[in-house]
Amino acid sequence: MTTPAPAVRLTGVAKSFGRQYAVKDVTLDIAQNEFFSILGPSGCGKTTLMRMITGFETPTTGVVELGGVAANRLPPHKRDLNMLFQSYALFPHLHVGANVAFELRVRRRPRAAIDEAVRGALALVRLDGYGHRRVSELSGGQQQRVAIARALVSRPALLLLDEPLGALDQKLRAEMQLELKKLQREVGVTFVSVTHDQEEALTMSDRIAVMNEGRVLQVGSAQEIYERPANRFVADFIGTSNFLTGRLGPGRTLVVDGLGAIRIPGTDLPDGTEVHLAVRPENVRIARAENELPTGGVALAATLQQAVYLGHGVRYHLGLANGATAVAEQRGPADQAPRVGERVWIGWSPDLSRILSE
Numbered sequence: 337m338t339t340p341a342p343a344v345r346l347t348g349v350a351k352s353f354g355r356q357y358a359v360k361d362v363t364l365d366i367a368q369n370e371f372f373s374i375l376g377p378s379g380c381g382k383t384t385l386m387r388m389i390t391g392f393e394t395p396t397t398g399v400v401e402l403g404g405v406a407a408n409r410l411p412p413h414k415r416d417l418n419m420l421f422q423s424y425a426l427f428p429h430l431h432v433g434a435n436v437a438f439e440l441r442v443r444r445r446p447r448a449a450i451d452e453a454v455r456g457a458l459a460l461v462r463l464d465g466y467g468h469r470r471v472s473e474l475s476g477g478q479q480q481r482v483a484i485a486r487a488l489v490s491r492p493a494l495l496l497l498d499e500p501l502g503a504l505d506q507k508l509r510a511e512m513q514l515e516l517k518k519l520q521r522e523v524g525v526t527f528v529s530v531t532h533d534q535e536e537a538l539t540m541s542d543r544i545a546v547m548n549e550g551r552v553l554q555v556g557s558a559q560e561i562y563e564r565p566a567n568r569f570v571a572d573f574i575g576t577s578n579f580l581t582g583r584l585g586p587g588r589t590l591v592v593d594g595l596g597a598i599r600i601p602g603t604d605l606p607d608g609t610e611v612h613l614a615v616r617p618e619n620v621r622i623a624r625a626e627n628e629l630p631t632g633g634v635a636l637a638a639t640l641q642q643a644v645y646l647g648h649g650v651r652y653h654l655g656l657a658n659g660a661t662a663v664a665e666q667r668g669p670a671d672q673a674p675r676v677g678e679r680v681w682i683g684w685s686p687d688l689s690r691i692l693s694e
């Protein structure tokens with residue numbers, strides 16, 4: 337059996353506007369039926385990358401393939417895809433059904449086929465029987481679903497979503513994230529979603545590409561990217577990390593100015609290399625005495641600067657001997673919590689930290 341061609345293949349794709357490169361040398365595959373997210377800060381090139389997939393932008397260099405076919409010269413309307421934007425731009429004067437049917441009517445499909453497709457698309461987004469409602473009578477979440485039904489009614493091979501839930505409030509957004517993911521599994525359409533919201537990407541995606549300054553820094557599942565970030569930017573952008581910078585020393589240590597030798601996991605990099613150690617706040621323990629920390633781990637003296645009650649736990653901001661700060665998060669009740677100004681110890685298991693060379 338041959339493996340199917342990827343839904344999208346980008347090879348060395350770059351885009352410049354004048355002298356500025358918005359996207360630099362991106363190479364990646366998006367598999368059929370995958371929910372793929374492109375995540376990165378504002379201005380990093382997400383929309384530009386997306387527009388090269390849709391055909392509204394032509395790459396300066398590189399090749400875009402869709403379903404195994406070179407697509408660089410294919411105009412947007414000849415590509416088997418559809419788009420969903422933040423401003424979902426429904427026609428307010430048309431009924432729900434007419435909004436969903438719009439594209440099929442433009443394409444002059446037979447009436448019966450259109451009715452059937454519209455019914456199917458509305459059922460998909462759980463708006464059965466809403467065909468004759470006015471768009472203006474619907475809630476924000478319902479309007480969003482109409483927009484999704486409209487994008488899926490022609491059953492494109494690929495659906496591109498640019499900040500699709502950006503217009504919704506936080507709670508509705510969280511609901512729609514789960515719903516979109518479920519819907520994507522049901523319809524078996526490849527979704528490519530662009531967002532700067534890391535939680536949204538982590539919730540919905542099979543895989544995520546993290547971008548910064550026009551480059552894709554890492555592609556992987558939510559778990560891979562969170563637990564094994566490729567570099568400091570990813571470790572910082574996805575969740576929070578503490579960083580200590582120093583040089584690799586003998587016997588699995590990192591030598592940090594003002595802190596001494598810190599135990600680290602194994603690394604292939606040679607002694608003397610300057611690296612960052614990254615450790616997540618939830619992996620940092622806090623104790624009143626050094627011997628209350630698990631043995632064999634890292635132990636550093638610290639001063640508690642601030643404690644923030646989170647509801648499900650407490651976040652501690654700590655000052656270290658070298659003047660750096662660290663963050664520790666602990667779950668559970670905070671009855672025995674140390675006080676601000678108190679001298680404490682923090683530590684972690686070396687296995688739960690990571691060595692990053694850039």
Ligand SMILES: Nc1ncnc2c1ncn2[C@@H]1O[C@H](COP(=O)(O)OP(=O)(O)OP(=O)(O)O)[C@@H](O)[C@H]1O
Binds near residue numbers: 358376385
């Ligand atoms: N048509 C254009 N002409 C000139 N520069 C552009 C054009 N489109 C985008 N850019 C620039 O390219 C860079 C990337 O823009 P892009 O819209 O792809 O970012 P983004 O990641 O989608 O950001 P946001 O999260 O804010 O939507 C920006 O510096 C932007 O100013």
Ligand SMILES: [Mg+2]
Binds near residue numbers: 382383384
């Ligand atoms: Mg954008």
